[in-house]
Amino acid sequence: MKSRLTVYTFSILATLSLLSAALGCSSAEGAELQPPKERLKVATTTSLYESGLWGYLEPIFEEKYGVEVDILCAGTGIALEYGRRGDVDIITVHSKAGEEKFISEGYGVERVAFAYNYFLIVGPEDDPAGLKEMSAEDAFKKLAESKSGAFVSRGDDSGTYVREKAIWRSAGYDYEEITKAGNWYIEAGRGMGPTLLMASELKAYTLTDVGTYLTYKVKTELVPIVDKGSILLNVYSAIAVNPERNPKTNYEMANNLVNFLTSPEIQELIGNYGKKEYGISLFNPCAGAEPEE
Amino acid sequence: MTELWQGLVRAIELLISLDPEVFEIAGRSLLISVTSCSISALFSLPLGGLIHFYHFPGKRFLISTIQTLFSIPTVAVGLFVFVLFSQAGPLGGLNLMFTPVAMVIGQVILVTPIILGLIISALSGVDKAVPETAISLGATGFQVAILTLREARYAVLTALVMGFGRAISEIGIALMVGGNIKGFTRTLTTAISLETQKGDIELSIALGIILISIALVINLALSRIQQR
Structure with missing residues (x-):
């Protein structure tokens, strides 16, 4: 009786673990506890994520460079903090003064504007x-x-x-x-x-x-x-985390992402994003150059 | 009210259609919580036995400390693990930030006081006559310990289920050290939070119902065992 109970308990536990493992691994993206391939960690401001733009661009970039992109959706302040601590490789944010401070303190390499709206x-x-x-x-x-x-x-x-x-x-x-x-x-x-x-x-x-x-x-x-x-102009930029400050950062792939975001094809996709659904563009492309009012 | 109803309908639809993303997220939640509880149980069982069977100064104080930690806020644990494993922190070199491993570590810290504390009270609940009779019949200390543990098995099982309940329902750690990354660290709770923020209330309700269903299945299984 007692041993039967133990067997029961263990088989339930084992089934649960197996079930969850099977469920976790059955998906193509995988839920393995260890990262399977090269990863790029991006901290982004909420507006680029909640508007769906990142969800739209992520698979295109992943396919092109064979990399797994991890997107952390946070406010600009937290994104900058993740960058300072070296917990992400690149940030996409929209607060010029904060970004310039981030760079002058040596945490970021260069501020590259890639889209704007109001x-x-x-x-x-x-x-x-x-x-x-x-x-x-x-x-x-x-x-x-x-x-x-x-x-x-x-x-x-x-x-x-x-x-x-x-x-x-x-x-x-x-x-x-x-x-x-x-x-x-x-x-x-x-x-x-x-x-x-x-x-x-x-x-x-x-x-x-x-x-x-x-x-x-x-x-x-x-x-x-x-x-x-003009006070309502809103510029989004990408900043790769400085490898001199945080040597572990995936600087090469972060740079690929900056080039990707400012490339003509992707700029066109950004400019057209949401046009069909909302009638107007959500974001205007501005490859690398700061727009002026 | 219609939102709740539509959420229920959506939950059933998602379950019947075997929606891959929902199953992946539910599977990940289960995997992470079961792993955390198993790891915690692995050392809480012997540790709980030691604390129960040995008398040492400060034992009462230790037990009340463990019981106080039952209600440790998940965000406090999340913050602690974040500071520890961030690249700027002492264990940053392990590169565990924003991975499921960091979430498991956080959840082990979260559930261990509950599992350990309830194991200790499970052992205290065993009739004193049991170990005394065993000793009088010439049992060794180890045999007495195993016997007491066996007597307390249902209560120990309850300890594990309580720990699991806390692990699968928490969001503070999952959000702070997991980061809610799609396809990697997104769990049921962080997905519900995100979908609510995005204004997709129906999907949030559906995910919530799935979360409750998991808890329900586990508790039904437990009461089946206890009725035997």
């Missing part, structure tokens, strides 16, 4: 604070003074958040004061997608990149309120 202020259709047709700075000013509408901020060290703070400064505010300004200002501390969903639930305004906004449009009830002005 930030938008989106909000509920009835526009309770009456911000339509204003500049981004004036819109923020009116929001802070009239308090007639709520604003959801990323509040998470992302590129979008850095830009939001820049707009507040440009509008003549000390950002610290804004964070204490009252209930109308909400810090979400989450990615762009969840922030949009939250703004929609709360009937609030938020600052978003156009790519993520279009991807989430059907799931929210937000419309574009402000979409003009």
